[in-house]
Amino acid sequence: MITAEFVYWLVAALFVAVAVIRAVDRTDTRRFGSAAFWALLAFCFVYGTYVVDKSGSAFVEGLAVLAVAVLAGFGFPGRGTALTTDEPTRERLAQRYVNWLFLPALLIPLVAVVFGSVLKNVKPGGTPLLEVGSETVIGLGVAAVVALVVGMALFREPNPMVPLREGDRLLGHIGWAAILPQFLATLGLLFTAAGVGTAVGKITDSVLPHGLLLLAVVVYCLGMALFTIIMGNAFAAFPVMTAAVGWPLLIEQFHGNPPAVFAIGMLAGFCGTLVTPMAANFNLVPAALLELTDTYGPIKAQLPTAVPLLACNIVLMYVLAF
Amino acid sequence: MWVLVAVAVVVVGFALRLNSMLVVTVAGIAAGLIAGLSPVKIVDAFGTGFAGSRSVTVFIFVLPVIGLIERYGLQHRARTLITRLSALTPGRLLAAYLLIRQVTAALGLLAIGGHAQAIRPIVAPMSEAAAERRHGDLSRPARERIRSYAASADNVGAFFGEDIFVAVGSILLITGFVDTTYGLKLDALDVALWAIPTAVCAFVIHGWRMLRLDRRLDELVRS
Structure with a gap:
């Protein structure tokens, strides 16, 4: 059986490459902190294989994870000097490659879907070929490699450092936010260990009339949107609302279909993102970019969509997930 | 407690x-x-x-190839294609951009849109030019409204398109969080497919509002 571990090692290899690119970039004054950030992550990804199969020490992994968080607290990783093509060159290349430019990118979802839907059902000798639950992650790893090979062949780019440098450029823009979702997922485990779900469950149990499915759906979707409005981030709202309502009520009590409940719940949170100034990147920065006198122009344009769309999410979850 | x-x-x-x-x-x-x-x-x-929960961060692994096609002119090609919409009315143009943004985000091509990359340099000026063709000189409120709508088309398209693509932080966060916390084995593709109904609703609602922009502009110009 093929597991997802090799994909995590490939991701670790990318982190190592980025760490090296940062470390040798003499124009970057913060290069060693950034290099340390990516190198520690690479370690966490490889050593994680042994933590998962219980042959490694979770304590060692935990220390490395906390070190990553501390580096992020100091603002690492930074972005270095990007060595990429300039605008006129890109214009010229775009005229040469026209729509072929989309080919490598389109291969990614295509290959991932083949793994997630076709190869998922391949069971030579009764055991599944791909680890159950990891089919799409395995597919993604393979898809990215296929797309990269096709891309390099298409552009006749012989130097493997070129895509790695481009990866470094994009990761430099994203910074520590690249691993925030994984940290939030980790937080979920600590919340559960500490009994956050049970505590909130007790409260919702005493407040919500027992057995009213529609009300529970409304509370979950509205809660996702409200917490997202307060925090500016649906990713952060998800562990909170899922521990409180999503898991104990919608899944355990009402036996909802987990993928549908959680996917639609997250999108209910996105309705909150549309109307909150806390999501500055999406709502305030564009107002400045477009030189609007009304900073809230984009939010005002989005509010009449966000409200009915939130209602749609509530209806969709109620109808489709139960 | x-x-x-x-x-x-x-x-x-x-x-x-x-x-x-x-x-x-x-x-x-x-x-x-x-x-x-x-x-x-x-x-x-x-x-x-x-x-x-390492699966959550696997989306990082597609960045080198995305960066590579950007290096070879992805955004410029997208610009050329979007410019072909310039014959439309402002409302239709923005509805078309919304659709393009949603479909490409669903295919993992988030890099071809964006406020700095597409809205400010291409979509907003094109919409304003389209409105000028129809209405002549535009008042400041009319201009502001068109630009705000352009920004909103980008956000709605990206938010309610990207979740259909499996290699995106939100989908992998869902599977990673739920799998580590509650011991389920969710498949990312299953979760992503459940984002489609909301994506359709988002397109219908916001697309309809984009089309209504033409009428709102008529009113703004007349008043």
Whole structure:
């Protein structure tokens, strides 16, 4: 059986490459902190294989994870000097490659879907070929490699450092936010260990009339949107609302279909993102970019969509997930 | 009940715009301490949790190839294609951009849109030019409205398109969080497919509102 571990090692290899690119970039004054950030992550990804199969020490992994968080607290990783093509060159290349430019990118979802839907059902000798639950992650790893090979062949780019440098450029823009979702997922485990779900469950149990499915759906979707409005981030709202309502009520009590409940719940949170100034990147920065006198122009344009769309999410979850 | 302090740490920390990584870490430590876990157990939990949710960060692995096609002119090609919409009315143009943004985001091509890359240089000026063709000189409020609508088309398209693509942080966060916390084995593709109904609703609602922009502009110009 093929597991997802090799994909995590490939991701670790990318982190190592980025760490090296940062470390040798003499124009970057913060290069060693950034290099340390990516190198520690690479370690966490490889050593994680042994933590998962219980042959490694979770304590060692935990220390490395906390070190990553501390580096992020100091603002690492930074972005270095990007060595990429300039605008006129890109214009010229775009005229040469026209729509072929989309080919490598389109291969990614295509290959991932083949793994997630076709190869998922391949069971030579009764055991599944791909680890159950990891089919799409395995597919993604393979898809990215296929797309990269096709891309390099298409552009006749012989130097493997070129895509790695481009990866470094994009990761430099994203910074520590690249691993925030994984940290939030980790937080979920600590919340559960500490009994956050049970505590909130007790409260919702005493407040919500027992057995009213529609009300529970409304509370979950509205809660996702409200917490997202307060925090500016649906990713952060998800562990909170899922521990409180999503898991104990919608899944355990009402036996909802987990993928549908959680996917639609997250999108209910996105309705909150549309109307909150806390999501500055999406709502305030564009107002400045477009030189609007009304900073809230984009939010005002989005509010009449966000409200009915939130209602749609509530209806969709109620109808489709139960 | 005291464990809820840990939830409050997350909410307040994010609301105060503190460094999110530190907020999450402190909230995790707080939750563990309140629950009476020893410091060693808390570090262990960070280790196990992180190792068990590595799938969340796999989306990083597509960045080199995305960067590579950007290097060879992806955004410029997208610009050329979007420019072909310039014969439309402002409302139709923005509805068409919304559709393009949603479909490409669903295919993982988030890089071809964006406020700095597409809205400011291409979509907003094209919409304004289209409105000028129809209405002549535009008042300041009319211009502001067109630009705000252009920004909204980008946000709605990206938010309600990207979740159909499996290699996106939100989908992998869902599967990673639920799998490590509750021991399920969710498949990312299953979760992504459930984003489609909402995506259709988002297109219908916001697309209709984009089309209505033409009428609103008529009113603004007449008044």
